[in-house]
Amino acid sequence: MTQISAAARGNPASVTQIDHARAGTVTPAMRTVAEKEGRDPEYIREGVAAGRIAIPANIHHASLSPEGVGGGLRTKVNVNLGISGDVACEAEEWKKVDVALELGAEAIMDLSNSGKTAAFRRALVEKSPAMIGTVPMYDAIGYLEKPLVTITAEDFLDVVRAHAQDGVDFVTVHAGMNRRTIESFRETGRLTNIVSRGGSLIFAWMEATGNENPFYEFYDEVLAILHEHDVTISLGDAMRPGSTYDATDAGQIAELIEIGKLTRRAWDAGVQVIVEGPGHMALDEIAANMKLEKRLCHDAPFYVLGPLVTDIAPGYDHITAAIGGAVAAASGADFLCYVTPAEHLRLPDAADVREGLVATKIAAHAADIAKGVPGARDADNRMSDARRRVDWEGMFAEALDPVRAREYFESAPPSTEGTCTMCGEMCAMRTVNQIMDGLTVDLGKE
Template identity: 70%
Template sequence: MSTAVENLGGQTPRGEKNLVTQLDYARAGQITPEMRAVAEAERRDPEFVRAGVAAGRIAIPANVRHLEKGLVPRGVGTGLSTKVNVNLGISGDVADASMEWEKVGTAEKYGADAIMDLSNSGKTRFFRQQLVERTPLMVGTVPMYDAIGYMEKPLVELTAEDLLATVRAHAEDGVDFLTIHCGINRRVIETFKETGRLMNIVSRGGSLLFGWMEVTGNENPFCEHYDEVLEICHEYDVTISLGDSCRPGCLFDANDAAETAEMIELGKLTKRAWDAGVQVMIEGPGHMAINEIAANVTMEKRLCHGAPYYVLGPLVTDVGVGYDHITAAIGGAISASAGADFLCNVTPAEHLCLPDAKDVLDGLIATRIAAHAADIAKGVPGAREADDRMGDARRRLAWGEMWDYALDPDTARARHEASPASTEGTCTMCGKMCAVRTVNKVFEGTTIDLDLE
């Protein structure tokens, strides 16, 4: 955990009265070591980061307990590089912890910024605690998934106190951001029922809360007791990721009345969280046609006051089953270039089964490509450098350097070496007719040998 912050006029010890979260310090005009670390990684001035955090445009999800265990701070928001999350966690049908740890290794090796533990079966706390202990990446969870197993009760018997206790357990364990579906209140449900949808509610957490509310007749506990949720988040500097219960699960439902009604509520909850000194991210779609994505991002930034936007894809078609890492990467690139800040990876197993480590790798690389392409379009400092170096390495046919600049050097090298070319320096696509080789020889004044026999 950090021990000091930088006041604009000197050093102030962390722990000053009422200053706990990154938002608290930023609003007090103080630059924390975490803000400075983000600024260095992003090639930004520390004051740029501090001002962004103070305004709510940037979040630094960094639970004070995870900082003690080696979290590397990362910033999410306007003016920063687009961040990428990897989902993992056991399910009731596939409870193989070793496979989940393999996914953790994949996330760390191939450049993820965050891991969300979506375990939803049995006692999940030990894995979550180990994850926080071991990984330097940001960790997120969804307490609603865990509540049934943690409290050992059926869904409809859970009380508001049970749900708040689950939130506290996750915060105490060092989770950096919590997805909590606070926006699906009675008003939103009334809009949902009145207007209808093709696929109803596809958010797992949102569906559980909808079911609980319908059976009990009560208001969403996370909405009704939002102040208590914020108190817990503030105590540990947990960033609240306001869940999109009504995110569209198909193109037909995108940007409909239910999604918009919930977004309006999330905007209200955002301001309340900031007033309580709690950092905020907003979760979004989902499935959405290409021509609707930019407008959706604009709507989120307007209704939620510029808070960082965290999107799942969006998937730009509903029929790419088995290839949804591609449909999501297309949507992610468009969404991030329009201003979204955080992309959740989607794997080829989406809609089909629990992904394995290879699925996670494929999804992660596709999502990183989307994020990187968007960062180039947004002019993020340094985003184009690797691409320009790759172009120079390709001109020189410097294969070893190409692997250094590739997002997945292992796959690139393996594919090239598996099909060795007979002409040194080329690949088996063009061989001696390699355009780069030919032009290089012209400029070198050497013989162009095109004898194909």
């Protein structure tokens, strides 16, 4: 029988979802997830207790509609947004939030990295039923108003604490890039070095100060903060490959080994875990990487960016990522971070967010069908039935992006009612429907 965590024993009142699950309690959040997934609540509780499922649900996030991330559940999709120093337009970020919620993103990561970000973050938590994630490292310089090299370990912990108190449901912490990981990176070399923004900042701090990664050195303190507010730790992959050339190299795998150890420590402290993964990766390496993560990280939920399966498609990287994401999720990944057409080029606008989100939702849904997730085919079957009946409203209702589908159809009205301009009077559905109704058809003409 799984033991209740030390953190939970120290506090008679269980705080986190994993505390409750290990104590045998099915929480309201677990019941909500079970209903959404078509699973028995006990299935969810057992998964949370074992760490196979995470339900990121900060105790301060009152507007949250809980989602489960992990084995046997629908693949979830995250949207990145946030205020940038070069494009510091909060109104544009709210447009992106609206698109994300309209199209059903299960998570939104606020990656704001310019100025004081707390007001936007708090408003996002207040508004959003989707789970909210952040990377506290991005916020450190603006929050603390100090040069990077003068920030102390305690300062970094203060930023994590502020995000937890503001109600974010999961935080990315790059704790696996310790001295051992960096040694592997330096010995073997890379084509694109460190491409993680948070990872590069920690690497710069470590090099300037000569200290160990503060999130690794003071990991227990980080976990204590997260446990207090039930914040899920998303163990960031600072050494993710930024090119297909660097995929599955010594730096990536060395960090993954460290993350596996940190996963167990988090669970022991009563903190839920998600593990982040690559990155850029050739198509034939993806499935093996998913299995490797599950083995080294003890079946913890896996959250991947893409992976992007080629490096030469700027402007179309939402497609390269969707290809990799579909393979990754079908092979065991549980959570996909969207990529937009603007990746590697500029901050995405609201239109880019729509393109990237829909592409990633297609990948996630295709993987769910392949994995046999309960109910995954239901919408497809309803769509096919509506197509057979040439029921346009029924088709729009089942579309991942009903607005786009309707715009395309209405942009070119057909001359023959009940068809579209692709086939017109030669519409196969219309022709066969009429024959099945006992009518004589002559090229679709009465």
